[in-house]
Amino acid sequence: GTHRLVSPDVHFKRLGLLVIDEEQQFGVGQKEYLKALRQSVDVLTMTATPIPRTLHLSLSGLRDLAVIRTPPRNRQPIITHMISWEDETIEDAIRLEVDRGGQVFFVHNRVESIPEVAAKVRRLVPDLRVEIAHGQMSERKLEKVMTEFVRGDIHVLVATAIIENGLDLPNANTMIIHRADYFGLAQLYQLRGRVGRSHQRAFCYMVVPPNLPQETERRLHLLEKHTELGAGYRLALKDLELRGAGNLLGAEQSGFAQAVGFDSYLRLLEETVTALRSGGDGPAARQAVPEVSATGATYIPDSFIPDEGQKLDFYRRLSKVTDLDSLERLGTELRDRFGPLPNEASRLIAASRIRILGGRLGVERVLATGETGRVNFRRGTMPKLTSLRDAMAGREVEVEVRRLQPLSLVFRQPGSKDVTPIIVEALERILEEQRELVVTGQG
Secondary structure, three states, X not given: OOHHHHOOOOOOOOOOEEEEEOHHHOOHHHHHHHHHOOXXXXXXXXXOOOOHHHHHHHHOOOOOOOOOOOOOOOOOOEEEEEEOOOHHHHHHHHHHHHHOOOEEEEEOOOHHHHHHHHHHHHHHOOOOOEEEEOOOOOHHHHHHHHHXXXXXXXXXXXXXXXXXXXXXXXXXXXXXXXXXXXXXXXXXXXXXXXXXXXXXXXXXXXXXXXXXXXXXXXXXXXXXXXXXXXXXHHHHHHHHHHHOOOOOOOOOOOOOOOOOOHHHHHHHHHHHHHHHHOOOOOOHXXXXXXXXXXXXXXOOOOOOOOOHHHHHXXXXXXXXXXXXXXXXXXXXXXXXXXOOOOHHHHXXXXXXXXXXXXXXXXXXXEEEEOOEEEEEEOOOEOOOOHHHHHHHOOOOOEEEEEEXXXXXXXXXXXXXXXXXXXXXXXXXXXXXXXXXXXXXXXX
16 A cells, blocks of 8 residues: 555554565654554565665664665666756757657656746757646546556656656656756655666756755765666665764654764664664663763864764764773874864763773763762672772762662762763772772672
């Protein structure tokens, strides 16, 4: 069925398998609604160009991915050009196709102005039959136009993106996409796939205005470059790179995860995948990594690293650091390449240091708010605190044991705006005395 299957009045008796074809056409809400009908439903999605969110889920290990790279026999790559509107060029493209016995798709995705565009095309090729097709036409009229086009009675079909899916017309081997800059990368790839469905060489012309925004021009050049068969996967990877991975916790199917911070986002994702693969229930599989909350911003400011790609690379590397030496080298590299660390970046490094130290000591949660910090250990974890007591003696730092099981330590440094350095020093002292990852027991 179509989207009609997600209507509230459609009920399934025993839903076990959900197959979604052309997955990029469905929203997250529709897919989640179908999956919610039954908790154990198996889902198979099929698409030539997966949306960034779905591709990232697959690359992260949350979903399995299979790529079919074998094209149909005798299928040839589609020659793709990005051009400006010139009457002579458009006319030549149409006549070249018609002269070899083929037909032309002319895509204009604005219903209100499609009659004007069709009239302009008719003036260019007055001896050819040009017709219009779009979704607001009556069912009978649209069916009549499409039937005549399939029979070969129409030379040029001026249509909206309604032709994007479901058409297999071997005789139509030239497509002209008017204002291609209005389309997304995946949609352009889907449109282009409507031609070249036979042994004939196919052509796609993307008509754009001059002085395009840099990002738009970059997107269209990708399509112009990747014309080989099975290029959808590569384009989807580039789409993921350009638009971001989307939101696993919401409905956004693209975009970067600034809401939770890229460092936290990648760490949470990796922990969850590990938990699911190990058969754990989540928290038990993540007990090596403590939760760290601190007041003040913890990120890399644009003024420190302006380039978004370099910044994301450092976030990625920081999320994968598991030992103090590697963290120290990363901090040194940041200072060598970009200068002294701003406060936000220093807090980010400190938070990572606390996570590594806390993971070795069995810390469950660290909370730092101004002059007060709290460290909660996991139940059954009792580290030695002798060196910590000696280190804090004579200093303006109060250390309180709030409770013993599970152990909870509270640090206070009156007048301090950030107690995080004290927590780092305390964990380092405890780890130094431990000489091992963690001592467990009840006493």
